[in-house]
Amino acid sequence: MNSKQLKQSQLSASLTELPPLGMDVLSLVNDFRRYYTYSLGRDRHSRSAHYAYQALVLTLRERLMERWKQTRYAYEEADCKQAYYLSLEFLMGRALGNAMLNLGLEEDTTLALQCLGMELEELAESEHDAGLGNGGLGRLAACFLDSCATLRLPVTGYGIRYDYGMFHQQIVEGEQVEYPDHWLRDGNPWEIERPEYTQRVAFGGRTEYHRDAAGRLAVRWVDTNDVLAIPYDVPIPGYQNNTVNTLRLWKAAATDEFDLGEFNAGLYPESVAAKNSAEQITLVLYPNDSSENGKELRLRQQYFLASASLQDVLARWVGIHGNDFSSFAEKNVFQLNDTHPSCAVAELIRLLMDEHGLGWERAWDVASRTMAYTNHTLLPEALEKWPVRIFRQLLPRLLEIILEINARFLAEVARHWPGDTERLRRMSLIEEGREPMVRMAYLAIVASFSINGVAALHSRLLAEGLFRDFFELWPHKFNNKTNGVTPRRWLAWCNPDLARFLDDTIGFGWEVDLERLHGLLPLAEDGTFRERWLQVKRANKERLAQLVATECGVTFDPRALFDVQVKRIHEYKRQLLNVLHVIHLYDRIKRGDAADWTPRCVLIGGKAAPGYFMAKRIIKLINNVAMVINADPEVGPLLKVAFIPNYRVSAMEVIAPGTDLSEQISTAGKEASGTGNMKFMMNGAITIGTLDGANIEIREEVGNENFFLFGLTAEQVEEQRRHYDPAAIIAGDEELARVIRLLTSGHFNQLEPGIFDPIVHSITSPGDPWLIAADFRGYVEAQRRAAAAFRDVEAWTRMSIRNTACSGRFSTDRTMREYNAEIWRLPQVPAKPMV
Numbered sequence: 122m123n124s125k126q127l128k129q130s131q132l133s134a135s136l137t138e139l140p141p142l143g144m145d146v147l148s149l150v151n152d153f154r155r156y157y158t159y160s161l162g163r164d165r166h167s168r169s170a171h172y173a174y175q176a177l178v179l180t181l182r183e184r185l186m187e188r189w190k191q192t193r194y195a196y197e198e199a200d201c202k203q204a205y206y207l208s209l210e211f212l213m214g215r216a217l218g219n220a221m222l223n224l225g226l227e228e229d230t231t232l233a234l235q236c237l238g239m240e241l242e243e244l245a246e247s248e249h250d251a252g253l254g255n256g257g258l259g260r261l262a263a264c265f266l267d268s269c270a271t272l273r274l275p276v277t278g279y280g281i282r283y284d285y286g287m288f289h290q291q292i293v294e295g296e297q298v299e300y301p302d303h304w305l306r307d308g309n310p311w312e313i314e315r316p317e318y319t320q321r322v323a324f325g326g327r328t329e330y331h332r333d334a335a336g337r338l339a340v341r342w343v344d345t346n347d348v349l350a351i352p353y354d355v356p357i358p359g360y361q362n363n364t365v366n367t368l369r370l371w372k373a374a375a376t377d378e379f380d381l382g383e384f385n386a387g388l389y390p391e392s393v394a395a396k397n398s399a400e401q402i403t404l405v406l407y408p409n410d411s412s413e414n415g416k417e418l419r420l421r422q423q424y425f426l427a428s429a430s431l432q433d434v435l436a437r438w439v440g441i442h443g444n445d446f447s448s449f450a451e452k453n454v455f456q457l458n459d460t461h462p463s464c465a466v467a468e469l470i471r472l473l474m475d476e477h478g479l480g481w482e483r484a485w486d487v488a489s490r491t492m493a494y495t496n497h498t499l500l501p502e503a504l505e506k507w508p509v510r511i512f513r514q515l516l517p518r519l520l521e522i523i524l525e526i527n528a529r530f531l532a533e534v535a536r537h538w539p540g541d542t543e544r545l546r547r548m549s550l551i552e553e554g555r556e557p558m559v560r561m562a563y564l565a566i567v568a569s570f571s572i573n574g575v576a577a578l579h580s581r582l583l584a585e586g587l588f589r590d591f592f593e594l595w596p597h598k599f600n601n602k603t604n605g606v607t608p609r610r611w612l613a614w615c616n617p618d619l620a621r622f623l624d625d626t627i628g629f630g631w632e633v634d635l636e637r638l639h640g641l642l643p644l645a646e647d648g649t650f651r652e653r654w655l656q657v658k659r660a661n662k663e664r665l666a667q668l669v670a671t672e673c674g675v676t677f678d679p680r681a682l683f684d685v686q687v688k689r690i691h692e693y694k695r696q697l698l699n700v701l702h703v704i705h706l707y708d709r710i711k712r713g714d715a716a717d718w719t720p721r722c723v724l725i726g727g728k729a730a731p732g733y734f735m736a737k738r739i740i741k742l743i744n745n746v747a748m749v750i751n752a753d754p755e756v757g758p759l760l761k762v763a764f765i766p767n768y769r770v771s772a773m774e775v776i777a778p779g780t781d782l783s784e785q786i787s788t789a790g791k792e793a794s795g796t797g798n799m800k801f802m803m804n805g806a807i808t809i810g811t812l813d814g815a816n817i818e819i820r821e822e823v824g825n826e827n828f829f830l831f832g833l834t835a836e837q838v839e840e841q842r843r844h845y846d847p848a849a850i851i852a853g854d855e856e857l858a859r860v861i862r863l864l865t866s867g868h869f870n871q872l873e874p875g876i877f878d879p880i881v882h883s884i885t886s887p888g889d890p891w892l893i894a895a896d897f898r899g900y901v902e903a904q905r906r907a908a909a910a911f912r913d914v915e916a917w918t919r920m921s922i923r924n925t926a927c928s929g930r931f932s933t934d935r936t937m938r939e940y941n942a943e944i945w946r947l948p949q950v951p952a953k954p955m956v
């Protein structure tokens with residue numbers, strides 16, 4: 122050994138594990154300065170908050186990074202079962218606050234920045250929301266990941282890295298205008314590109330049959346157009362437990378051959394065009410929250426996600442076990458977030474048979490023991506279907522497999538119900554007709570060992586209605602998992618004043634054991650406690666009023682009742698019913714019926730799918746009504762109405778803590794669960810709502826005295842529809858008749874004649890599926906009770922406290938424990954302690 126080699130080997134031997142990064146204020150200050158000065162090259166002349174934000178993210182990110190690696194090692198070494206949450210949507214919102222909170226660095230970071238003369242709030246505000254989802258289903262996926270990491274469950278999220286997330290909504294002359302959400306413009310410091318795990322996804326082409334080496338009939342999928350899937354990993358920190366799980370998002374990229382082939386033929390523009398069409402796949406999120414049928418690009422997205430994710434899991438498996446899949450189902454489970462990723466069923470079979478040499482029976486056995494499906498909708502028209510024709514063109518091999526699954530499945534149905542051809546037709550994975558369609562929900566049901574709804578009522582209605590035939594065949598597959606929300610983001614982070622107050626009164630640790638909020642119940646009787654509760658609510662209402670002032674230009678008085686409905690705009694969610702009530706209040710003021718008035722500020726927000734005409738017209742109505750009311754000096758402070766533009770995760774973080782009354786007023790039997798209802802409840806709002814979705818369970822937890830209930834039940838809704846006569850209801854209700862007259866008279870559209878005719882028509886039509894007129898009277902009376910209750914400050918505060926106190930069940934920690942106990946069966950794997 123020469124001296125150079127000697128030196129090298131001595132150096133190598135003296136290398137030790139990197140020491141963990143400091144978790145104190147001084148380390149944070151110094152790392153921040155190092156990033157700001159040396160990595161980003163900024164100095165005291167840099168005035169934009171953006172670079173300070175970047176330096177802060179890098180400082181926190183490196184602390185996540187070491188825990189992330191240790192978590193991966195811990196899962197590898199445990200060699201345990203893992204779950205994969207497949208979802209076309211992850212509505213993550215902002216990550217900075219969450220990272221600080223979950224690392225336990227919230228206080229120290231605030232201090233560190235103060236030392237440097239900066240405000241955390243300003244930096245936090247400069248982060249774009251990661252809006253890779255439409256609404257409830259996407260945000261649920263994000264809350265699930267937070268809880269899985271907190272519970273130390275080995276769960277990986279798989280999704281798509283859209284270049285453009287949910288559109289940015291502006292309101293121009295009362296109407297929604299959509300702008301592209303280029304959220305990656307300034308880069309995304311939270312993601313790590315991992316090109317070393319790139320996968321290849323095929324489209325188009327045809328299938329070819331041949332004999333393999335062992336003489337068995339085998340299939341080749343040939344002449345395909347391939348696209349690369351490049352993973353970008355996002356860290357998902359657990360709550361102060363050193364666990365960091367992974368969200369893996371795929372980006373589409375053109376293959377090299379693609380370019381080269383065309384290029385060599387001298388077709389440069391064509392080759393660039395081909396590259397473009399490959400990269401189209403992950404360009405933009407579809408902004409519909411109920412299925413839009415027939416868009417081929419959407420099916421491409423779905424298959425791209427399913428195929429890349431399954432190949433990724435299988436590659437890791439094969440790396441350890443080779444082509445022995447005998448224990449695969451004991452070690453892996455895939456949770457399908459609605460039918461959107463349900464191509465995975467057929468894709469797993471394809472990969473096992475065509476790529477790894479399994480026969481049908483064994484491939485089917487693996488698939489049907491690893492797939493689990495969650496349904497999120499009861500609206501029959503929202504069930505996903507794809508034309509067989511598109512499948513044949515785009516995914517010919519998958520179609521063959523789906524048809525094979527169907528043939529075998531229908532044979533089973535025929536054995537179970539001999540001679541019942543009507544049932545065969547009903548249950549077939551293929552809907553026959555002029556344009557035959559693949560029924561994605563049935564594909565998911567047939568292959569899954571577990572099928573769940575997202576609230577008790579929803580799961581019951583699935584079994585009794587939408588999926589009845591399947592429930593009769595396989596009752597054991599069906600189960601309920603009531604949704605939740607993560608109390609870290611939706612209480613600890615978004616409502617810090619309440620969080621500190623909770624620490625002071627019920628002690629530390631409620632963030633991970635939310636049932637401990639029950640400890641607040643006796644305190645509802647304590648006058649000083651109530652006084653402080655009210656102070657916290659008051660400060661939060663001031664913060665919300667500030668947001669409404671800047672975003673809507675409307676003045677909300679924090680002493681008034683803050684009445685809020687924020688969610689996607691949908692006829693079944695009945696924002697229209699809310700508006701009718703607002704018009705009714707206005708009418709009462711104008712006709713001098715305002716004795717014992719409770720001043721009220723009504724806030725409505727939400728996005729409409731760009732092609733949903735009625736939803737857009739409802740937004741226009743809300744804005745026009747607001748304009749008239751807010752400008753009327755006679756109304757003054759008695760009633761204010763605002764539509765908050767661009768409702769999103771970060772807006773809800775201000776809205777929920779400042780709300781008094783939470784509007785959950787969907788037509789019973791239509792809202793699968795709702796999760797906004799839970800966020801409001803946790804923050805001490807009282808619900809006005811129907812017996813729909815999780816409202817039912819919320820009311821059971823908090824008690825009828827602390828909930829403003831109204832409206833038809835799901836059963837009564839079905840009954841009413843058969844002989845619905847809104848004209849008679851309107852004729853028999855003078856106050857409703859006056860509201861309708863105000864609408865038809867053009868009072869809210871003096872310069873835009875007729876624009877609200879479609880709305881009036883829908884309310885007055887016997888075919889109105891949402892039964893607006895039927896629930897109007899009950900709603901107005903519930904609102905009267907709420908207004909009266911609000912005037913008794915003491916009683917209202919009791920109700921508010923009880924709502925928070927009883928919200929423990931709606932933590933996604935509970936939801937994830939149930940998924941794990943009854944579906945996934947994963948061990949909890951502790952992270953290695955940081956030394």
Ligand code: 26Q
Binds near residue numbers: 814
């Ligand atoms: C499907 C195919 C093509 C294009 C779009 C879609 C699509 C996209 C998103 C269909 C549906 C969605 C989203 C549905 C959704 O958010 N559902 C909500 O899920 C929540 C979580 O379970 C529930 O609380 C809500 O009740 C439910 O409406």
